[in-house]
Amino acid sequence: MRKLINMIGVAVVAHGAYAAGPAKAAEAQAFDKDNNYGVFDYKPAGNVTDFKSAPPANALYRNPAAPIEDRITDVLKYMTPEEKMAILHMTSGASAGDLPRLGLVNFRVYDGPNGSRCDRPITYMPSCIAYAATWDRDLVFAAAQVLGRENRASWAETKTVGRMLLGPGADIARSPTGARNFEYFGEDPVLSGETAAAYCRGLQSVGVSPCMKHYVLNDQEWARTVLDVHCPERALREIYVRPFEIAVRKADPWAIMNSYNLVRGEYASHNLAVNNYLREAGWTGALVPDWGGYHGDVKAINGGTTLESGCWRNSKRDENEVKMLAEGKLDRTLVEKACRDALRLYFRVGAFDADGAADKALQAECVRLFRGREHRAVAYRAAAESLVLLKNADGFLPLDEKAVRTVCVLGPNANRTHSMIGGKHLRDCGGSGAVIAGREPTPLEVALARFGGGNVYTDAKDAAKADVVVYFGGFNHHVDREVLGWGIIKNADRKDIALDDAQVAEIRALAKANPKLVVALTTGAPVAVDPWEGDVRALFVRWYAGEEGPAAFYDALFGKVNPSGRLPYTFGKRLTDWYCHRLGEKVFPGVKLAQKRNGVEAEEHYDDGIWVGYRGFDKFKIEPKYPFGYGLSYTTFAFEKAGSCGAKVTNTGDRAGRCVVQCYVSKPGSDAVEMPEKELVDFASVELKPGESKTVSFDLGFEQLKYFDEAKNAWTRAKGRYIVSIGPDSANRPVVHTFE
Ligand code: BGC
Helix, strand or coil: CHHHHHHHCCCCCCCHHHHHCCHHHHHHHCCCCCCCCCCCCCCCCCCCCCCCCCCCCCCHHHCCCCCHHHHHHHHHCCCCHHHHHHCCECCECCEEEEEHHHCEEEEEEEECCCCCCCCCCECCCCCHHHHHHHCCHHHHHHHHHHHHHHHHHCCCCCCCCEEEEECCECCCCCCCCCCCHHHCCCCCHHHHHHHHHHHHHHHHHCCCEECEEEECCCCCCCCCCCEEEECCHHHHHHHHHHHHHHHHHHHCCCEEEECCCEECCEEHHHCHHHHHHHHHCCCCCEEEECCCCCCCHHHHHHCCCCCECCCECCHHHHHHHHHHHHCCCCCHHHHHHHHHHHHHHHHHCCCCCCCCHHHHHHHHHHHHHCCCHHHHHHHHHHHHHHCEEEEEHHHCCCCCCCCCCCEEEECCCCCCCCCCCCCCCHHHCCHHHCCCECCCCCHHHHHHHHHCHHHEECCHHHHHHCCEEEEEEECCCCCCCCCCCCCCCCCCCCCCCECCHHHHHHHHHHHHHCCCEEEEEECCCCCECHHHHCCCCEEEECCCCCCCHHHHHHHHHCCCCCCCCCCCCCECCCHHHCHHHHCCCCCCCCEEEEEEECCEEEEEECCCCCCCCHHHHHHCCCCCCECCCCCECCCCEEEEEECCCEEEEEECCCCCEEEEEEEEEECCCCCCCCCCCCEEEEEEEEEECCCCEEEEECCCCHHHHCEEECCCCEEECCCCCEEEEEECECCECCEEEEEC
């Protein structure tokens, strides 16, 4: 074995993009003063000669208090070349680690992002789009802790602890038809990146690795496994890579998942240049291809992949990889980097410390909280804060509990569940976003429990006599779902953003029967509400809100919850309001090739560039139905200018409320470079009692002001006048600051 190590020899390595990476990456690499990973050159440690016995109990790497980089270097001294290859692959479809000789335990990898998709019932949390609608990083952090703890505890009775959750999703809602928009954070890269960062930090705080997905350009389901996506560089950097880049800077996610699709002719998981964008931002995590998206060791490892997913332990493969390394077929720098990155992941999730007191205590805490009251309280808060009130004619809401005795509860989502319960197959309930909900009371069940059977009507014939009618409409996970299977699959994404005719007819008829009509939409994406919204008194978007969704909703109806969520994307009136839908098939959703080439069956060109979401609505002066960031409250807020880049927000109404404060920048453009009319650069969330004021200041530096200059192929800060505008939504920004 030693001979083999020597044979592999010492390589002088050029680090390329990594060498110039920012401080954090440099720190992770500081272990090696020659700037050489040296993974295969370490001399065996201590008295280890046969690589069969367990390393000594006092080996440095076994000490949880030692710095991770030192622990990595140390453990490598006890590993055979084959073991170094073995750690680059998962071990049984959805688990990883598993080198008992070294004390590395096997751990489970569970799907997310709605919860741990394990085999037992869990707390059913809202989906990612609902988190984006809260615009509340602290809440998202707390929700992710719930997800993380339950992920760890979901197999508490065995040693196979869940230490990785496959989420959050952070692709962009480029088209409102995207079937997985519910798993992502909307149309804006800053809202997506900031929410994802909070989510990743929450998971990591309880020792669970996120696997932020899907990097990159997986913004639709149609043909996702065989689609070659071409995107102009500026749009790629500013819109699609940006959520990941922000998460890298703010959370350094312990893992990121590549998407299935190809990017400029290379599978995303093989596209070293695009994968390196993350490394350039300082990322020290593990890159994991999507399940089945690893197309051979040479291409994947040489493309920057760290850890193959969905595969099994295979000693022949490991031996073969050692051979390929010696023959120069595998890029030595990348293999060695992958080894260190994989080990870093294992150390971070505590897979080397599973027998230690700290890991055991954390595990016990996770088991104690599993499906408990505390977790349910976070599920409730997330459901409540994500509710977006779009219309409230004449202050119809909140309702007076004393005056409302009878409620008519109707619509396709009134008595429907959205988790795995009731779904016969994953395909029916969102794909990898599905979970087994420990409980998921439907809106009807909650109404019956709250108002009493005799006071709840469920027949439209009774609508006229009810004190209030609530129509639970919208979509479900037959439509908002991951599309399973390889190749081009028909009807993958939504066809349109309209509600089906039956729902529209029903809403209209109900409005005639009883004007006290509230519509609540379950959806992962924008809905065309124009045809019927004029007929209804109040309109809510309630996403896929998890097990506490109905409870939070009724509390909002009666004012115990003051709605404070904001739209994470623009509600247009028709599909063609979105630029990508006006440019033809080639631009969206892509065209099928006459002849397959190297696994590619379709091609898509993002000629809509950076003009995604409100950026596109602004450029073409299209009036949205409801703008990005919009949402009403039962109280009112006034904004005044404060400081050099802030706003004083006052609650001018008579009830307490939370105000989301949004900060946009208009950058100086030129003939050569067109800038969006405005772009979200930061946001904050403030709770205010009646009459109370709070001042919010934004600190804008290069990261917030930069744009990607294609001519220089670099992030740049344009010269000229910047306008900062602050307000409660993207169309209402009363506070303005300017600077050069
Ligand atoms: C999905 C991923 C998921 C993985 C594992 C893939 O089909 O695209 O989001 O995490 O399966 O279930």
